Amino acid sequence: MPAADADPIALLLDGRYPDPETGELLRADARTVVIEDSFEGGEAELLRGLGLDRRLAVISDANTFAALGERVERVVAGTFHVQRIVLDGAFDADVETIARLAAAIDPRTDAVVAVGSGTLNDLSKMVALERGCPQVVFATAPSMNGYTSVSASITGGGVKRSVRAATPIGVFFDLRVLAAAPSPLIRAGLGDSSCRPTAQADWLLSHLLLDRPYREVPFALLAADEDALFAEAGALVSGDLTAMRRLVRTLVLSGFRMTICGGSFPASQGEHLLGHYIEMTHPPGLVEALHGEQIGVCALAMARLQERLLALDRAPVIHASTITRAEVIGRLGSVVGEACWTELEPKLFDRTRAEELTARLAHRWDAIRGRIAAITHGAARMEAVLAAAGAPTVPEALGWPASLLAEAVGHAREIRNRYTFLDFAADTRR
Numbered sequence: 001m002p003a004a005d006a007d008p009i010a011l012l013l014d015g016r017y018p019d020p021e022t023g024e025l026l027r028a029d030a031r032t033v034v035i036e037d038s039f040e041g042g043e044a045e046l047l048r049g050l051g052l053d054r055r056l057a058v059i060s061d062a063n064t065f066a067a068l069g070e071r072v073e074r075v076v077a078g079t080f081h082v083q084r085i086v087l088d089g090a091f092d093a094d095v096e097t098i099a100r101l102a103a104a105i106d107p108r109t110d111a112v113v114a115v116g117s118g119t120l121n122d123l124s125k126m127v128a129l130e131r132g133c134p135q136v137v138f139a140t141a142p143s144m145n146g147y148t149s150v151s152a153s154i155t156g157g158g159v160k161r162s163v164r165a166a167t168p169i170g171v172f173f174d175l176r177v178l179a180a181a182p183s184p185l186i187r188a189g190l191g192d193s194s195c196r197p198t199a200q201a202d203w204l205l206s207h208l209l210l211d212r213p214y215r216e217v218p219f220a221l222l223a224a225d226e227d228a229l230f231a232e233a234g235a236l237v238s239g240d241l242t243a244m245r246r247l248v249r250t251l252v253l254s255g256f257r258m259t260i261c262g263g264s265f266p267a268s269q270g271e272h273l274l275g276h277y278i279e280m281t282h283p284p285g286l287v288e289a290l291h292g293e294q295i296g297v298c299a300l301a302m303a304r305l306q307e308r309l310l311a312l313d314r315a316p317v318i319h320a321s322t323i324t325r326a327e328v329i330g331r332l333g334s335v336v337g338e339a340c341w342t343e344l345e346p347k348l349f350d351r352t353r354a355e356e357l358t359a360r361l362a363h364r365w366d367a368i369r370g371r372i373a374a375i376t377h378g379a380a381r382m383e384a385v386l387a388a389a390g391a392p393t394v395p396e397a398l399g400w401p402a403s404l405l406a407e408a409v410g411h412a413r414e415i416r417n418r419y420t421f422l423d424f425a426a427d428t429r430r
Helices: 009-016 042-046 062-076 095-104 117-133 175-180 183-194 196-210 217-231 233-240 241-259 269-280 293-309 325-332 332-348 351-373 378-387 402-415 419-425
Strands: 032-036 055-061 081-087 111-116 135-139 152-157 159-164 170-174
Touching: 009 032, 009 241, 009 351, 032 183, 032 241, 042 062, 042 170, 042 241, 055 062, 055 117, 062 081, 062 111, 062 135, 095 117, 095 152, 111 117, 117 135, 117 152, 152 170, 152 325, 152 332, 159 196, 159 217, 159 332, 170 241, 183 196, 183 217, 183 233, 183 241, 183 293, 183 378, 196 217, 196 269, 196 293, 196 351, 196 419, 217 241, 233 378, 241 293, 269 293, 269 402, 293 351, 293 378, 293 402, 325 332, 332 402, 402 419
Parallel strands: 032 170, 055 081, 055 111, 111 135, 135 170
Antiparallel strands: 152 159
């Protein structure tokens, strides 16, 4: 293990972070991550340090252009040739928008520079991948953990998926800009960070019950910064740069750990399935909520479900699956339902497999639930962390009826081949 005062971000960038299980030295795909109180006026130097050629496509939207994009363009214009792309109105990270954006970019572009956060960063990742050039991002809000990840969350054919892209080669965080972001965006970053315990519990369950791969390194990376972040969550929305730095570090490390693991497994499990299910089914009149705020509420729902199941003194019984393709298609429609059935079917158990797993639980239940419980925080603590920053903790605060979240708890497992406590509850009829 690295020394207690060693910076895991610096070690990863240098290729010197030791995997706690194997001792392998791990390296982040990014070349540089800069987190400063302010780097105003130094943007061109940051880009020159990456060795980029001259032609840049700088992508922002109206809000992020005003927050930082105009400044970035003005400062770098003397060094680089800049193509300005400012997206108008509402837009989504979907295959159609990616195609339109890729068509608008000068084919001679040497690098894509995103100035923004979640959706805009995902779009820029995919466009850079399609163009075969590197991507750089200047963050405008601490709203999500995807800045440094290898993945982008993209909707295609009505289904939201994590798509492999490429990690940005440079990621830049001006803490004064981030602290000035709207409070809901700051709370969204905290919400996206709050799900580490529930995501880890889900991933560990699939490992202990089904022997699926699992790694400790993504959680070791977060340990020190997460504890400090949760302790000072209330300071995030008051402009405190120390607390903001802690949140940004947590988001950066969360993105790196997804890249190290080759997917979103350590950061996206049952709580994200709940949020994605609600977004996909999108009942008429549903209020649009920020992704991270949704995840905070959904993580609390998962924490309560996990607590209830882990509290069982007697090992539960796994039942053979009874759900049918017709049910899934009837609930989600022919196109989306068919895609989701393809994801769900590999997780279904016949009678023989159900009996094998029931026998395993009978033999190992105390060890399984003890190991999982040891890495969780519990719903009460998670709720207190979110509440300290004024973040939503109940579905009604998002404009969702409680019944909608309850429906998602019952059916969100259908949308992805990732075994979580949502599946465990359904398979044990709990």
